[in-house]
Amino acid sequence: MKVLIVVTHLLGVGHLARMAAVGRAMAAQGFDVTLASGGRPAGTVNTQGCRVIQLPPVHCLGSDFRTLYAAPGMIADAAYLATRRAALIDAFDDIRPDALITELYPFGRRSLRAEFDALLEHARAATPRPAILASVRDVLNPPSKPKRAEGALAKLGAFYDGVLFHGASGVVPLSASWPTPPALARRLIETGYVHDGERLASEAGTDGQDEIIVSGGGSAAGLPLARRAVEAAHLVPERHWRLLLGASVPADAFEALKTQAPANLIVERARPDFPALLARAALSVSQAGYNTVLDLAAANARAILVPFAEGQEQEQTLRAGELARRGLAFTLDAATLTAEALAQAVRAGLDAPRPDWSAIGRDGAARTVEQVGAAVARQQAASAAWNRLDAVLARACEAGRTLDFWWRDDDAVAPTPALEALLAARARWGVKLHLAVIPQRASPALAERLADEPDVEVLVHGWAHANHAPSPEKKAEFGAHRPLDAMLAEVRAGKARLGELFAGKLLPVFVPPWNRIAPELAQALPQAGFTALSIYKRRAPGAMPLRLNTHWDPINWRGGGGLADEAALLDQLVRLIEEELASDPGRLEPIGLLTHHLVHDGWIDRFLDELVGRLNGSGAARFVSLRQYLPI
Structure with a gap:
C-alpha cells in the first residue's frame, strides 16, 4: 500500500x-x-x-x-x-x-x-x-x-x-x-x-537529573521564554537549569543567551534525547506544543506551560488551559511573563507532586495505520463498485435498452441555501426534479422561487409532516392508527393548498411522510383527486392507485445521517438496473432516486454529482417526468 x-x-x-x-x-x-x-x-x-x-x-x-x-x-x-x-x-x-x-x-x-x-x-x-x-x-x-x-x-x-x-x-x-x-x-x-515512541526516555546518561529543563520548540518563537528563563535562573540559584534552543534560533541570539547565563544554567541546542532529559528532570518549563506535551506525558513530568500566543495564535493557549483544568500542568501567560513570576512558579512546581498523565494515550500512530488501511479498503471497494455500475450500464446500452430514472426530493417548504444548491445541481445535470412539498408549511416565497424554474414539478408531501404514531411505533403521519376521514380531509387540504400555490407545477401524486401510509388511505386516494402514490420500495403488481415509488436513498439514516457506504449504494443501484434489464420494458416503474436537500452535506453532493454524471454519460439512462406515467 x-x-x-x-x-x-x-x-x-x-x-x-x-x-x-x-x-x-x-x-x-x-x-x-x-x-x-x-x-x-x-x-x-x-x-x-x-x-x-x-x-x-x-x-x-x-x-x-x-x-x-x-x-x-x-x-x-x-x-x-x-x-x-x-x-x-x-x-x-x-x-x-x-x-x-x-x-x-x-x-x-x-x-x-x-x-x-x-x-x-x-x-x-x-x-x-x-x-x-x-x-x-x-x-x-x-x-x-x-x-x-x-x-x-x-x-x-x-x-x-x-x-x-x-x-x-x-x-x-x-x-x-x-x-x-x-x-x-x-x-x-x-x-x-x-x-514518537522511539524517543522515549532511556536509562543511559545522567544529563537532566533533578534539573529544571527549559525548552521553546524548534523555532525562534521560543526566544522570549528563553530570555525570561535566563533571568529566572539567577533568582533560583540553588537549582540546576538547562535551556534547550531549537536549530532555527539564530547563532547570535544563542551566543547572547550563553553569555548571560548564570553558572547554574547550561545553554545548548535542542537534543534528540529530550524525552530522556524530561524523565530525569525535576521540572519542565516549556511552550504547549503538541509534541512537547506528549513528551511531558510520557515522562510523567511536572510542567509549567507558557503557551505561544503571538498574533492570532490560540492553539497552545487552548491546549494548556485544558491540561491545567485537569491538574496536569501550571500555566503562565507569555505576554505578561516576568522572571519573578517564572521563578515563583518554578518553586511552586518543584513542591507539587508529580501529576498522573496516564489519561493521555499515545498510541495514535499505530491506530492511524489501521484507519488509513481501512480508508484505502473503502475507497478501493467503491472504485470496484463504480466499475460494476459502468459495466451494467454498458450492458444496457449494448442491448438497446433505455433505463428510465426519476428524482424525488422531500421536505421542501421555503427557499433556503440548501434548496438553491439542489436547484443548481438540477441545472448542472440537466435533469427533471420532483419536489415533495409539505402543504401546511409551504411558503408563497417557495412558489415564487419555483415559478420560472424549468423541469421542476411539485408533489404533495403529506399535510404537516407531523408524527401521529404512538410510541414505540415507527413515525407516520398517515398510519393505520388515525381515522380515515380525518386523514382524507388533510390529504384534500394539502392538494388544494399546493394547487393554489404552484398551479401548473403540481402533479396529483401523494408522498406520505416517512414513506408510510395506511392501506385503506392508499386505496382511498383517488377520492381526494390523486392518481398516484409514491413511497419507498418496489411496487406490488396491480396495486392501486398507481405506484410511482423511489428505490434508492444515499443517506445513512440509521447511522445518524451523512452518506451511506458508497460501495453498498452503488451495488444497490446495480441490482435495480439488473432487475430492470431482466424484465420486459415498461413492466417495472422507473427507478426512483430519493434525496433530502435539507440534510445534505458535501459528501452526499459530491457522490450525487458523480453518479448522475455517469448515468447521463452512459447512453443508457434518462431522467423522466412522472407526467408521462400519469393518466392525466
Whole structure:
C-alpha cells in the first residue's frame, strides 16, 4: 500500500515530527511511505523507513503565516511557489498512491492553498482515485471568521474521505477549537495522540537529573521564554537549569543567551534525547506544543506551560488551559511573563507532586495505520463498485435498452441555501426534479422561487409532516392508527393548498411522510383527486392507485445521517438496473432516486454529482417526468 504524506512546517518541526512518526509506523507495517516535506530540512526528525521528497522549502517569521520566505530575507514569489506545485504533482504521478494525506490543510496553511488545491484536483481525477485524508492535531487555531470554517468544510466535502484527528475527544475535543457540525463530526477519525515512541526516555546518561529543563520548540518563537528563563535562573540559584534552543534560533541570539547565563544554567541546542532529559528532570518549563506535551506525558513530568500566543495564535493557549483544568500542568501567560513570576512558579512546581498523565494515550500512530488501511479498503471497494455500475450500464446500452430514472426530493417548504444548491445541481445535470412539498408549511416565497424554474414539478408531501404514531411505533403521519376521514380531509387540504400555490407545477401524486401510509388511505386516494402514490420500495403488481415509488436513498439514516457506504449504494443501484434489464420494458416503474436537500452535506453532493454524471454519460439512462406515467 502506497501512501503520500504532504506536510509543511513553517516555524518549529512539530508538524513534520508528528507525520514522520506516522510514516515510520506505516513503514513498519509494510506500507510504502513517501513524505513530501515543504518546510526547511530538519535533521533532528527521524524519517527512517520513509522516502523523503524535499520540496523547495518555505518558512515564516513569528506568527505571520501569510508571508512565506524561501530563505532568510527572501520572500517566496509566485515562480518559487509554482515550482513547489509542480514538484508535488510530479511526486503524485511517480508514486500513484493508494492514500494521500495532507497535514493541517484545509484547516490551515491557507497561504499554500494553491499547491494543495492543485494536488487535490489532480488526485481526484486520478484512476483509480486514492483515499484522501486530512490530518490534524488535537487543537487547531480557531478560525478568525465563520467563512473560514465553512470554506474548510466545503473543501473537505469536495475532496476528502475523512479527517484523521490525532487527539482524544475525552481530553480535548476538536470542538474546543474548531466548529464541528454534524457533517464534519461524521467524518472525524479519532486516532488518539501520536507520540514518537522511539524517543522515549532511556536509562543511559545522567544529563537532566533533578534539573529544571527549559525548552521553546524548534523555532525562534521560543526566544522570549528563553530570555525570561535566563533571568529566572539567577533568582533560583540553588537549582540546576538547562535551556534547550531549537536549530532555527539564530547563532547570535544563542551566543547572547550563553553569555548571560548564570553558572547554574547550561545553554545548548535542542537534543534528540529530550524525552530522556524530561524523565530525569525535576521540572519542565516549556511552550504547549503538541509534541512537547506528549513528551511531558510520557515522562510523567511536572510542567509549567507558557503557551505561544503571538498574533492570532490560540492553539497552545487552548491546549494548556485544558491540561491545567485537569491538574496536569501550571500555566503562565507569555505576554505578561516576568522572571519573578517564572521563578515563583518554578518553586511552586518543584513542591507539587508529580501529576498522573496516564489519561493521555499515545498510541495514535499505530491506530492511524489501521484507519488509513481501512480508508484505502473503502475507497478501493467503491472504485470496484463504480466499475460494476459502468459495466451494467454498458450492458444496457449494448442491448438497446433505455433505463428510465426519476428524482424525488422531500421536505421542501421555503427557499433556503440548501434548496438553491439542489436547484443548481438540477441545472448542472440537466435533469427533471420532483419536489415533495409539505402543504401546511409551504411558503408563497417557495412558489415564487419555483415559478420560472424549468423541469421542476411539485408533489404533495403529506399535510404537516407531523408524527401521529404512538410510541414505540415507527413515525407516520398517515398510519393505520388515525381515522380515515380525518386523514382524507388533510390529504384534500394539502392538494388544494399546493394547487393554489404552484398551479401548473403540481402533479396529483401523494408522498406520505416517512414513506408510510395506511392501506385503506392508499386505496382511498383517488377520492381526494390523486392518481398516484409514491413511497419507498418496489411496487406490488396491480396495486392501486398507481405506484410511482423511489428505490434508492444515499443517506445513512440509521447511522445518524451523512452518506451511506458508497460501495453498498452503488451495488444497490446495480441490482435495480439488473432487475430492470431482466424484465420486459415498461413492466417495472422507473427507478426512483430519493434525496433530502435539507440534510445534505458535501459528501452526499459530491457522490450525487458523480453518479448522475455517469448515468447521463452512459447512453443508457434518462431522467423522466412522472407526467408521462400519469393518466392525466
